[in-house]
Amino acid sequence: MKKAMGSKMKIDIPVGRGRPTKPVQSAKLSNEFGIIARNFISLPNKWKELTREDRDAALIRCHERFEINLDEHYVKDSCEDILKNRSRQWRYKLKQLFESAHSEEEVRKIEVPELTPENWNRLCDMWIDPKHKKRCDINKVNRTKLKSNHFMGSKAFVAARAELGENEPEKVEPDRIEFYKHTHYKSKKGWSSLEAETHYNNMKDLKDLYTSGEASMTTDEIVDTVLGTKSGYIRGLGYGPKPNTTRATQRKTAELEDSLRKAKQEAASAQNNLQNRLNAAETVVENQQTQIQDQQSQIEALNSQLNTIVARQEEMFRKMQCFARSSPSNRDGAP
Incomplete structure (x- = not known):
């Protein structure tokens, strides 16, 4: 889903809203998850049965279509909730197709292009189950008791309120x-x-x-x-x-734990870097001290050699003086 300029549409889901507050964003995101629910993932009997692999695949496709920060736990949870709602709507449409058949044999022969035969038969098994039929009948009666229908049609309440x-x-x-x-x-x-x-x-x-x-x-x-x-x-x-529930509290706790873990990792990394720098500095100092000691040893050796040379020169000078005094020319005088 891209704009005319070629960039992805930006999707914002404010905390506490559960979906975008901008009508266009809300509609586009909902439609995209409807497409994903029908064409790109399996349709579970219950939302809890949808695999993590399918959920991640849906989120990845969403991220490919929109500029959306799925690293935020709340945004990710909200997207999964929209996908859950669209999956339920898709299952409802298929249930109508199921009820249009006149027999179980006819039902089993129905081909749904978006579903594998295994997926369709799994749904049929659920709808044929007497216990499931009983729950559906109870829910149907309860829906007839709803007397305060709204005038919003398919428009999202969150977007309408923000507007x-x-x-x-x-x-x-x-x-x-x-x-x-x-x-x-x-x-x-x-x-x-x-x-x-x-x-x-x-x-x-x-x-x-x-x-x-x-x-x-x-x-x-x-x-x-x-x-x-x-x-x-x-x-x-x-x-x-959604109301403040245990799940929301758990999610907030998870976010705080993530922040704490990241802070600890950053602190450990900083400490490790500092220790490495300290070790490097100590190595440099040790090397410098070794070099200084070597230089001092060299200086002492040179001084010792110099003293030896000076002493030898002085000894030779004394010998030359003695030799000069003891020569015949110096004892007898000039001829």
Whole structure:
């Protein structure tokens, strides 16, 4: 996915958002993972069954398409979460194809170009399992109880909320209460459901109550009280943002441990370099001391030789004087 100039599109996933806040980035990244889920990796019965090899292959392809920092744990986890969502959507479409068949024999003969026969049969085995059918029936009933559908269509909530903030003079995103209204109310259509309107009014009442009295509740606490909570999901914000969970804490701990390990490695490397420099300096000093000692020995030897030469010269001079005094010409005088 490249721009006209040939450079990769830059993808930013702010901490706490779970996906890009820019609508174009969000759509492009989601579409790319949809392509990857359908064409480049196997489709597991459950997300946990997807191999690390397939996950890494998906991330590598994503990195080839976009300028994205997958070294950041949060960015990497967010990308895997988007891939998980797109894999689930792909599995849902295949489930519809499965249900269109009239018999198991017919189902087994279906050819899905994007899947290997083994992968397709593994999915069929799951969908045929009576226990799985029972869970699906229960989930179908639960979905019919959902009365507060939103008006956002396929648009990512994270990007929509960020876009609303960009249009504000102070560039501040709406809080969760007002964003809930934005996603469930249209001026021309009204509320998406009576239940959605009731939820909003209850949240407004709680906000007025707890901002005017001595007791206090944050906006997040108010929304969670009215809409309820769900593991791994913040109601009213769509896919992407996640509550502070044990996994998030573990990830943060892992990041701190990585930082600590890198700091220790850098300190050990610096200490090792310093020790090497110290050893080199000591070697130089030792060599210099050896050279000085050698030079001192040479000087002492030269001094000794010089003294010997001087002594010999003095001895020869004395002998010459004695010889001169003892010669006949010096005793008898001139003729």
